[in-house]
Amino acid sequence: MxxxxxxxxxxxxxxxxxxxxxxxxLVLAGASAMPPQGYTAADAPGITVVTAEQASAAGLQAQxxxxxxxxxxxxxxLMVRFLRTAxxxxxxxxxxxxxxxxxxxxxxWQECITRVVPADHGQNxxxxxxxxxxxxxxxVMRPVTRTVYESEYRCHxxxxxxxxxxxxxxxxxDYASKSSRSRPVTRTRTEYxxxxxxxxxPVTRTVxxYEYQLEHNYVPPxxxxxxxxxxxxxxxxxxxxxxxxxxxxxxxxxxxxxxxRAYGAKG
Numbered sequence: 001m002x003x004x005x006x007x008x009x010x011x012x013x014x015x016x017x018x019x020x021x022x023x024x025x026l027v028l029a030g031a032s033a034m035p036p037q038g039y040t041a042a043d044a045p046g047i048t049v050v051t052a053e054q055a056s057a058a059g060l061q062a063q064x065x066x067x068x069x070x071x072x073x074x075x076x077x078l079m080v081r082f083l084r085t086a087x088x089x090x091x092x093x094x095x096x097x098x099x100x101x102x103x104x105x106x107x108x109w110q111e112c113i114t115r116v117v118p119a120d121h122g123q124n125x126x127x128x129x130x131x132x133x134x135x136x137x138x139x140v141m142r143p144v145t146r147t148v149y150e151s152e153y154r155c156h157x158x159x160x161x162x163x164x165x166x167x168x169x170x171x172x173x174d175y176a177s178k179s180s181r182s183r184p185v186t187r188t189r190t191e192y193x194x195x196x197x198x199x200x201x202p203v204t205r206t207v208x209x210y211e212y213q214l215e216h217n218y219v220p221p222x223x224x225x226x227x228x229x230x231x232x233x234x235x236x237x238x239x240x241x242x243x244x245x246x247x248x249x250x251x252x253x254x255x256x257x258x259x260x261r262a263y264g265a266k267g
Contacts, residue, residue: 044083060263091262112242155198
């Protein structure tokens with residue numbers, strides 16, 4: 001008996017589970033549709049430096065990109081050139097930027113790696129804004145007193161004359177003939193009777209009734225103060241990490257390069 005009841009309960013919950021699954025998928029899709037925020041250079045538009053975690057959360061596909069450079073190149077110019085090169089190859093985002101510098105120290109070649117990471121150096125700012133005054137309209141029910149003219153059906157008792165004709169017989173006795181006779185006597189008289197008379201009559205009265213009215217209220221201007229985060233993205237450099245170079249390098253060859261993971265590049 002318990003197994004059929006469990007099966008019925010399980011089947012009853014299936015539509016709810018499917019609905020929750022769909023809602024969860026839509027929420028995840030909406031979150032992944034948000035573009036990652038990061039550092040953009042005015043001299044290299046169209047490409048943004050983000051973290052690897054941001055790129056992964058957005059579902060971006062990465063491929064490596066690399067750019068060699070020579071001794072004495074300005075770091076800012078190098079980064080702008082690297083961003084432009086990545087953009088020219090179709091990339092929209094970069095992450096995991098590393099600058100590799102190769103140099104000889106104490107007669108041995110070593111490679112120093114400096115990581116370049118995007119960082120938001122923004123801060124909370126207090127913003128004051130004013131909502132302009134406006135008029136709000138809504139329906140309200142209010143008592144309204146008016147003098148009205150109406151017709152009312154009324155009945156009154158009225159006295160009206162009625163003519164009544166009555167006939168009765170008078171009897172007489174004749175002693176001479178010792179006989180009696182009768183003769184009709186007719187009389188007319190007027191009598192008054194009370195009757196009900198009903199008709200529509202105009203009446204004037206003062207009534208109070210509830211009616212819907214359109215009410216207009218003016219809402220004065222209001223000031224609001226908000227605490228808002230103002231982003232200020234920049235590129236931070238980590239301290240270089242140096243290690244002996246594990247590949248052969250000649251004195252005339254300084255293979256410096258900058259590398260990163262590009263997203264959207266053609267390859």
